[in-house]
Amino acid sequence: MAGASGRGDPLALEEPPLPRPSQPESRLGDQDRLAQIHLKILRGHCDTVSSCHFCFEDTKILSCSYDRTIKLWDVEKGVPVQVFEEEHTAPISECSLTPDNKRVITSSYDKTVKAWDMETGKMLWTVDQEGLVTSCNISCDGKYVVSGLDMENAICVTDALNATTVAYVQDHHRSTITRCCFDPDNERVSSVSSDKTIKLWDIIAQSTTITVNEAHTNVISDCCFTIDGHYLCTASWDKTLKIWDIKTGEFRYHGPICLNQGHEGSVSSCVFSKDASLVVSGAYDKTIALWDAGAGYKKLALKGHGDWVMDVAISNNKKWILSSSKDATLRLWNIEKADHVPAAIESRNTRGTKIVQCEECEKPFSLLQCDDSEAVTKCVFCRLASPSRNILPLPPL
Template structure:
């Protein structure tokens, strides 16, 4: 099979091989390189890749492959740069408190949702409002781009509907009706063909992106569904509920494959790691658990917080898991052995949201103390406090490069913070 070209996937690191099959059709094969680091023997890794995909890559391509591996490593190491963030733009975003924010993959646009019943689309570089998506009859609580494509937006509302929009024109494609209570979580599958919504009616539902038709209802929880996440391949979805359980479902059939039932209080977050073999669940019971997807067995119970855990997040490769708590701290755990590798102390209120940078070396956290903090994992330290909001911060997000941060607050504003070494936004100031 003749190789057409190499493509790089920076986060998490990997190489995508484009080739022509026996029928002359274009195919792809992905080589994950999740352990790539500065200490990696790139010559040995190149030899291993050539051995594993010898039908696509010959020794004559080794020098090119080595150059690509070094480029990937360089990109990962950028996350270790000692760069501080400064306030780039302050946006008077909505007339009521913000609920959420999210970047598209390119990072040139982001979206905000609000109690004012709208979603707004913004240009990151200028801070200019590009679109106001109107039509919901209650709070816009959750939202997402269909990354990596970025041409669609979904918004979930307390009005019990989800809307699908064109992210460039603001055209409303579909209004998804079927839930009987507030929608509080949603997601596109990675292929951008299916939308999942979770609601206070104890169900999650799957919808066809193109037609807006309901594909199936995921029924089985006895409490509100407050969190959901697709795996990378899009054939499984996990839901977390106030009934103290998480459930793993077959996306094609809607069948419940595993019910994860060892928590003693409401679930706050449930998500897959990158490889899809583990699910993490955080709970009001002050613990976070890691589950084997195939068996449904709890492999680690992560303890240490002395108050409710409100959110959890994997790094890009899935080797680390961070938890945010009402005890004002963040804990970071090694996923493989369950050990706590960092305790991040400094917030003076509940920590409600967190996210790793793409390289997995930094973490940002949003808090009721009106600040967002930037942390290093090793050593465990607060690198910077992003101050200026006059009320609690509900949401924060890194862009794909990890050099721009947005924060969304109850004070009706959104702030754009730019790294001193930012390359994704030209410096026009």
């Protein structure tokens, strides 16, 4: 794993595919007759698309690629409207943007982290590192940037305004850091690694406050927080995702919620919807999975990419899923009516689920109907937050 990111191999010697037209294609995704999910294919990069995000209230998409460019796309037209290029000299591993959409942060295997002005496309600053930079993330208040390095398995926190180093944590993990990100309160950095551990590092105390050893049985490739910072989701090469109650630490007593039977290959990426009702994951089996977080089962599988899925995102209104792939494309999947397509209905019926309202947070959630289970009136997140909760049964396989 030395010198490699969990989202792809920077040392691969493959020749990149030839550039393709930028005009989007529209079609039905997943050849499965039950899927019926409409999608747009966005072409414009000429190599692996490593990272993708929605921005500008879901009207734009930001992506970066091993072709050393960053592109801003128009969602409706499906074409690039701005390109950031000619600065990175090696594949770009990740891009991150401020909540106000004014600045973009990129990390690269050229051993640099760069900041860009979104409006002008000009580079604002560069921070040189000793090793490959496998991940980057900017805090929600826009003050700090954290990056993960393969050299010394370190994380580096940088002042986003003047590019000075705030903290450098050497040997933070025992192996390559695959992903790092700030929690929504801008107080802690979560990092995951090929050493199978999760760490939370406190930016004020400048110390590690939580360590989960052997969190998965293989490389942990990605992590993401719910918008309130209560839960952390991790994705792994062991083909599973896990949801951890970080706020109360309940996982120490009852373990995490495990999302399995969703992918046939290593899981590369994960993201929560804004309301935390959905989890979206991408994998090296070329598929995207849409999970019901409340009941802990896979609602739908999206197929169509020609190679690894590197990253996923979901729009704030939960209408679109975005995926980026080693096949050099991005895909926009319209899931607005996903609950009503035959595949999702069949999935619910197979597992015996119904939609109920949580008595605590009042949000709707899917409930597994088991004849021998007690009446459940709270969603999985409210049950996780309850100190007296029972151990939740896993969905039937």
